[in-house]
Amino acid sequence: MRNEEPHLLNIPLDVLRRIMEFCVGVEYLKLRATCKHCQLAVPIKRLQTYSLNSPWLIVFDKHRGVITFTDPMFGDKYFIKTPQKLIGELRIYCSGYGWLLLYKLDGPGELFFYNPFTNDIRELPSGLPYLDSLYFLAPPTSPDLCTVLGLSASLPMNFYIYIWKSSSNWGALNIVLENEEGNNFWNAVVAKAPRRRFAQHILVSRDSHPLLVVLDELGEFVEVLRLNGYALKWEKLDSLGRYMIYICGTTSLCMEAKTPEMENKIYFPRLDSKHRKIVFYFLETRKYHTFNGQNVEQDLDDLFGTKYHVHPHAWIEPSWS
Known part of the structure; x- marks a missing residue:
C-alpha cells in the first residue's frame, strides 16, 4: 500500500519549528492543521504573540465554499474552507474582538458567533426573529457577560437584548419602544449632522x-x-x-x-x-x-x-x- 503520510513527518521537529516561525496568521493555521507533527512543532499559544498591522478584509464565497482574507497593506490573500455549518446564504451583522456575528438566511434562520482564526463557532438560541441590526458588546469567550443587542425597525420598534455567561444559558429580554399614541419615542438627537444628497x-x-x-x-x-x-x-x-x-x-x-x-x-x-x-x-x-x-x-x-x-x-x- 502506498504511504500517503505527508513528507513533513520526515522533517526533524526542531527544523520544522524554524520553518513555522516564518509563517503568520492564516498561513500558520493551515500549516499547523496539516498533521499532528506540525501541531507539536509550535503550539497554538504562539499565535497569541503575533500582532498584525491592521484588520483584514474577510470575504465569504458561498459558490466556492471558501473564506478569503486580504491584507490591506501588502495585498496578500489567504484562503480557508468555510465550515460546513456556515455554508449557505449568510448575513454578517457585525464584527468585533476577532469574532463575526452571522445569520444563516436559508433554513430555520440560525444565528452564530464565528472566530475564523480559531474556527470556533458558538450558536445563539434558535427561533430568533430576523432583526434589522445586531451588535455585541463582548466576545462570547469573555469571562464577563456577553450581551447581544438587536433592533427591529418595524413599528412598534422592538429592542432585543440577549445575555450569556459562560456558566449559564442565553437569556432574552424584549423591549417595545412605543408610547401611548403608538409612536416611537426614541428620538433623542445630540447634534444634527450635515446632510448631502446621495x-x-x-x-x-x-x-x-x-x-x-x-x-x-x-x-x-x-x-x-x-x-x-x-x-x-x-x-x-x-x-x-x-x-x-x-x-x-x-x-x-x-x-x-x-x-x-x-x-x-x-x-x-x-x-x-x-x-x-x-x-x-x-x-x-x-x-x-x-x-x-x-x-x-x-x-x-x-x-x-x-x-x-x-x-x-x-x-x-x-x-x-
Whole structure:
C-alpha cells in the first residue's frame, strides 16, 4: 500500500519549528492543521504573540465554499474552507474582538458567533426573529457577560437584548419602544449632522469619541467630522493623525495605526481594477491610493472603476482566543 503520510513527518521537529516561525496568521493555521507533527512543532499559544498591522478584509464565497482574507497593506490573500455549518446564504451583522456575528438566511434562520482564526463557532438560541441590526458588546469567550443587542425597525420598534455567561444559558429580554399614541419615542438627537444628497453617513468611534465619515456613492467627496460635545455640532477634521478608519457595510472601525504607513487613511472593501489591491483614501493627498509594499502608489480621483466585494464581507481584527 502506498504511504500517503505527508513528507513533513520526515522533517526533524526542531527544523520544522524554524520553518513555522516564518509563517503568520492564516498561513500558520493551515500549516499547523496539516498533521499532528506540525501541531507539536509550535503550539497554538504562539499565535497569541503575533500582532498584525491592521484588520483584514474577510470575504465569504458561498459558490466556492471558501473564506478569503486580504491584507490591506501588502495585498496578500489567504484562503480557508468555510465550515460546513456556515455554508449557505449568510448575513454578517457585525464584527468585533476577532469574532463575526452571522445569520444563516436559508433554513430555520440560525444565528452564530464565528472566530475564523480559531474556527470556533458558538450558536445563539434558535427561533430568533430576523432583526434589522445586531451588535455585541463582548466576545462570547469573555469571562464577563456577553450581551447581544438587536433592533427591529418595524413599528412598534422592538429592542432585543440577549445575555450569556459562560456558566449559564442565553437569556432574552424584549423591549417595545412605543408610547401611548403608538409612536416611537426614541428620538433623542445630540447634534444634527450635515446632510448631502446621495451621500453615505458612517459613524465610527475614536477612543470613545464619535467621528462621522461622509462620502458620496463614487467617493468624489470625502469628509471626516468630529463631534464637539460642548457646542453640540460637527466639526471638520483635516487629518486623522496616527489613526486609521476601516469602512464597509457591516463594520466601522477606527484605531491607532501600528505603523506610520497605515495612519491617516480610510480603507474600503474595494480593489483597484489593475492590481486588485485594497483601495484607501489618504487625507494628506485627498486622493485614493493603493499600497505597493509599504509605499503609496496610484492617484485615483474617485472610486470609479474599482471593484466592490458583492459576497458577504467585513473587516475583522485577528484574535486567537
